Amino acid sequence: MGVPARVTSALAGVVGRGSVRVAPAELETYASDGLPTHHSRPGAVVLPGTREELVRVVQLLAYHRVPFVARGAGTGLSGGALADADAVLISLTRLTRILEVDPANRLAVVEPGVVNTRLTAATEPHGLHYAPDPSSQTVCTIGGNVAENAGGPHCLKYGVTTNHILELEVVLPDGSVTTLGSKHGEPWGPDLVGLFVGSEGMFGIATRITVRLTPLPKAVRTLLADFETLRIAGEAVSAIIGHGFVPAALEMIDRNCIRAVEASIYAAGYPTDAGAVLLVELDGAAEAVVVAEGAEVERLLRACGARTVQVASDASERERLWQGRKKAFGALGRVNRDLFVQDTVVPRSALPHVLEQVDRIALAHGIHIANVFHAGDGNLHPNIAFDSRDPDQLERVERASAEILEVCVAAGGTITGEHGVGADKLRYMPLIFDGDTLGAMRAVHLVFDPDEIANPGKVLPIHACRDWRRAAAGGAPAPMAAAGGGA
Amino acid sequence: MTQAALAAGLEPCVHCGFCLQACPTYLVTGDEADSPRGRIALIRGLAGGRLEARDPQVQTHLDRCLGCRACEPVCPSGVSYAPALEASRRRLADERTIPLSVRAVHAVMADRSLGRVVFPLARAVRPLARRFAGPSRLGLAFGMLAATRPRRCPAPKERGAWTPEPQPAEAPTPRRVVVFAGCVQDGLFGHVHRATARVLVANGYEVMEAPDQGCCGALHAHAGQHDDAVRLARQNVRALAALAGDALIAVDAAGCGAMLKEYDRLLAGDPLETDARRVAARTRDVSELLAARGPRRGAPLGLRVAYDPPCHLLHAQGVAREPRQLLAAIDGLDQVTHVGAELCCGSAGSYSLAQPGLSGEVLGYKVEAIRRVRPDVVATGNPGCAMQIGAGLLAAGESIPVVHPVELLDWSYRRAGYYDE
Numbered sequence: 075m076g077v078p079a080r081v082t083s084a085l086a087g088v089v090g091r092g093s094v095r096v097a098p099a100e101l102e103t104y105a106s107d108g109l110p111t112h113h114s115r116p117g118a119v120v121l122p123g124t125r126e127e128l129v130r131v132v133q134l135l136a137y138h139r140v141p142f143v144a145r146g147a148g149t150g151l152s153g154g155a156l157a158d159a160d161a162v163l164i165s166l167t168r169l170t171r172i173l174e175v176d177p178a179n180r181l182a183v184v185e186p187g188v189v190n191t192r193l194t195a196a197t198e199p200h201g202l203h204y205a206p207d208p209s210s211q212t213v214c215t216i217g218g219n220v221a222e223n224a225g226g227p228h229c230l231k232y233g234v235t236t237n238h239i240l241e242l243e244v245v246l247p248d249g250s251v252t253t254l255g256s257k258h259g260e261p262w263g264p265d266l267v268g269l270f271v272g273s274e275g276m277f278g279i280a281t282r283i284t285v286r287l288t289p290l291p292k293a294v295r296t297l298l299a300d301f302e303t304l305r306i307a308g309e310a311v312s313a314i315i316g317h318g319f320v321p322a323a324l325e326m327i328d329r330n331c332i333r334a335v336e337a338s339i340y341a342a343g344y345p346t347d348a349g350a351v352l353l354v355e356l357d358g359a360a361e362a363v364v365v366a367e368g369a370e371v372e373r374l375l376r377a378c379g380a381r382t383v384q385v386a387s388d389a390s391e392r393e394r395l396w397q398g399r400k401k402a403f404g405a406l407g408r409v410n411r412d413l414f415v416q417d418t419v420v421p422r423s424a425l426p427h428v429l430e431q432v433d434r435i436a437l438a439h440g441i442h443i444a445n446v447f448h449a450g451d452g453n454l455h456p457n458i459a460f461d462s463r464d465p466d467q468l469e470r471v472e473r474a475s476a477e478i479l480e481v482c483v484a485a486g487g488t489i490t491g492e493h494g495v496g497a498d499k500l501r502y503m504p505l506i507f508d509g510d511t512l513g514a515m516r517a518v519h520l521v522f523d524p525d526e527i528a529n530p531g532k533v534l535p536i537h538a539c540r541d542w543r544r545a546a547a548g549g550a551p552a553p554m555a556a557a558g559g560g561a
Numbered sequence: 562m563t564q565a566a567l568a569a570g571l572e573p574c575v576h577c578g579f580c581l582q583a584c585p586t587y588l589v590t591g592d593e594a595d596s597p598r599g600r601i602a603l604i605r606g607l608a609g610g611r612l613e614a615r616d617p618q619v620q621t622h623l624d625r626c627l628g629c630r631a632c633e634p635v636c637p638s639g640v641s642y643a644p645a646l647e648a649s650r651r652r653l654a655d656e657r658t659i660p661l662s663v664r665a666v667h668a669v670m671a672d673r674s675l676g677r678v679v680f681p682l683a684r685a686v687r688p689l690a691r692r693f694a695g696p697s698r699l700g701l702a703f704g705m706l707a708a709t710r711p712r713r714c715p716a717p718k719e720r721g722a723w724t725p726e727p728q729p730a731e732a733p734t735p736r737r738v739v740v741f742a743g744c745v746q747d748g749l750f751g752h753v754h755r756a757t758a759r760v761l762v763a764n765g766y767e768v769m770e771a772p773d774q775g776c777c778g779a780l781h782a783h784a785g786q787h788d789d790a791v792r793l794a795r796q797n798v799r800a801l802a803a804l805a806g807d808a809l810i811a812v813d814a815a816g817c818g819a820m821l822k823e824y825d826r827l828l829a830g831d832p833l834e835t836d837a838r839r840v841a842a843r844t845r846d847v848s849e850l851l852a853a854r855g856p857r858r859g860a861p862l863g864l865r866v867a868y869d870p871p872c873h874l875l876h877a878q879g880v881a882r883e884p885r886q887l888l889a890a891i892d893g894l895d896q897v898t899h900v901g902a903e904l905c906c907g908s909a910g911s912y913s914l915a916q917p918g919l920s921g922e923v924l925g926y927k928v929e930a931i932r933r934v935r936p937d938v939v940a941t942g943n944p945g946c947a948m949q950i951g952a953g954l955l956a957a958g959e960s961i962p963v964v965h966p967v968e969l970l971d972w973s974y975r976r977a978g979y980y981d982e
């Protein structure tokens with residue numbers, strides 16, 4: 075157990091003593107990411123300050139066969155950046171340089187620790203932006219976005235992270251450095267960028283990321299429609315897509331969530347008596363086209379049963395309508411002691427049915443669930459409130475959470491849309507993949523990481539073997555003890 | 562105070578991390594332990610018994626918090642961070658001694674008889690201070706002293722059409738105010754107090770005296786010297802609560818204003834609690850009082866001004882618009898915006914003494930950002946910020962004056978002839 079002292083002092087030789095953390099207090103601050111229900115102090119934390127240091131850190135850890143976990147801003151919601159006591163956490167937050175912005179070729183080259191909105195801020199003067207916009211975009215990093223294949227409201231039209239990554243320079247778990255993809259056009263051979271993006275830190279660490287930049291839309295129209303019930307709102311979603319519209323974003327927020335948002339500093343003026351609201355954003359190259367499309371969508375929303383439809387008249391009003399959506403998770407935190415965000419995907423047409431089932435499950439287990447999600451993608455985010463001090467409640471949340479996933483899978487969906495499998499969803503992998511498929515995934519994983527030192531114990535449910543080894547050695551069997559979320 | 566009470570106010574934190582990019586120390590170090598979320602983990606660790614107050618790493622990272630509170634307005638969960646930070650610093654203060662330099666400065670602030678010796682001495686040395694200003698620790702100290710000297714308006718007199726705005730004959734709600742004296746602001750920035758009084762009168766306020774006030778105790782509270790803070794708060798509450806009727810308390814030092822507005826929390830359970838609540842409710846930043854009256858327009862000043870909002874005005878008091886309204890009352894004033902204006906300058910009370918390294922790095926960003934917009938003058942409404950930014954600019958070889966926004970308005974009013982009436 076633990077990271078040997080000779081390894082941490084060798085790390086200090088690479089990055090300097092001040093950039094290696096081994097004190098319990100400092101490790102405590104890295105014991106959770108955005109998933110507050112899990113708590114695990116890493117064995118050590120290392121903060122490389124340059125790409126060269128990062129590569130040498132991985133080489134050193136590979137040499138000593140010490141497991142490592144890469145971490146960006148630690149906003150992930152599946153516990154993907156948690157590290158056990160025998161692993162080194164590599165924090166990439168000091169690698170924040172934007173190396174190149176190339177407006178002519180519409181691309182930018184960044185280090186993994188660059189914050190999503192800082193990249194967009196740097197490219198806006200050229201009329202460009204980085205399109206994927208996870209709700210944590212003001213703090214999360216491009217490296218983390220690559221690891222998780224992050225989505226976001228505007229990914230409905232523009233595609234998720236993988237559609238915006240052109241080239242990756244990566245350090246593989248054995249310490250070798252290689253380049254995947256190409257800055258200009260499709261490279262020869264299989265889509266290795268596609269394979270790497272979303273590999274949740276198990277295939278290595280991206281050291282330089284070349285992203286595609288997208289022109290800023292010239293015209294934007296944002297509508298807010300409110301509905302009596304969740305079901306009617308769900309049907310409206312299918313109607314919009316069914317009629318051939320491709321909104322830039324199509325988000326749903328249910329009553330419980332509306333009330334939390336409206337009680338927070340990010341109050342957006344959502345009607346608190348609605349069963350659900352839909353936030354629809356249309357964008358395009360010409361004002362007239364977008365306005366005409368907006369009018370058509372408004373008619374359609376009303377025909378589907380919208381009680382009212384508001385249209386944002388200017389940028390600040392649009393900002394306000396979005397603010398409520400983007401800060402919803404935190405706003406829910408304000409009214410609930412602990413919060414667990416589920417992340418699943420179902421076929422759009424199944425939304426009304428699945429939402430009703432989620433409601434039923436909440437009722438059956440006596441728990442509070444608020445929904446705020448990317449309706450256009452069928453990507454659900456039930457937010458489950460609980461009090462981690464109450465073991466009975468924890469148990470019920472756990473059961474409800476599992477039932478929600480079962481309902482989604484039965485409706486033809488899957489267990490994660492954008493938050494990843496991480497540590498949290500390991501146990502649900504067998505719900506959607508059979509043994510052969512999991513075996514094939516493991517075979518691919520071993521090509522990249524034959525020694526299994528890159529983010530071990532995540533995504534593929536083979537953790538049991540590690541636990542067994544540890545138990546045999548006299549250690550604690552449970553690697554991720556649920557913590558008391560607060561004092 | 563019980564162990565668990567340390568974390569009071571932190572319950573809503575769901576670890577989302579939305580505070581990270583608002584934190585000046587995290588932006589410098591990139592280290593979770595130097596972020597608001599990391600410090601919350603430390604405080605929760607203390608409260609839950611997982612960490613010890615005598616642990617040097619716990620102390621280091623809690624000490625490295627500027628206390629700028631930029632994390633509070635960006636928190637979607639509404640975490641109340643500052644009280645937990647203060648409580649934990651109070652807990653740490655039981656375990657160790659506060660550095661001598663910090664204690665010495667706090668003693669001068671708290672003890673009026675000491676202040677009566679030290680401040681006049683400092684004012685006597687002040688004209689020479691600029692000569693010794695520089696980037697070293699001592700050089701920065703001299704730079705800070707140099708930054709406190711009264712400045713003359715650098716703008717040349719403008720000709721051209723301009724009509725003075727008459728003082729409202731019958732102010733809509735004539736209101737009496739007391740200018741809060743404080744310690745450093747009174748000892749080294751007396752000229753700001755005088756400017757504050759003049760512009761308030763020019764806007765129809767009646768300024769009255771309130772003897773027996775002293776230091777607000779903010780720095781003591783932030784450093785964990787709880788008993789000193791309470792003693793100073795009680796002294797001020799006694800001096801100010803006696804004011805008759807509806808008199809307001811005008812504050813021209815943002816750090817003091819934030820503290821006064823929280824006297825109700827500091828003196829909760831104290832026999833003076835009711836009076837403390839009255840004082841807190843009647844405290845206003847001077848910009849709030851002026852904005853409520855327009856303010857009256859002054860003569861043009863052809864200056865480029867970079868406004869740097871003090872953290873304890875912007876984040877702690879939530880006063881963002883009013884200082885800009887004040888500046889907008891001056892014709893010809895070109896307001897330029899520097900990158901990261903909303904970030905702390907690294908002054909943070911006695912932080913620059915206790916954490917010179919990190920304070921200097923945070924200041925470095927600020928000075929660089931200000932230089933890039935080439936202002937004629939920097940405006941900020943807090944003595945610590947004026948000294949820190951002033952020293953940083955001097956160390957960088959820049960002679961840009963740093964003044965309080967009311968000084969700009971005062972210059973403009975003087976030109977307008979409002980004071981010769």
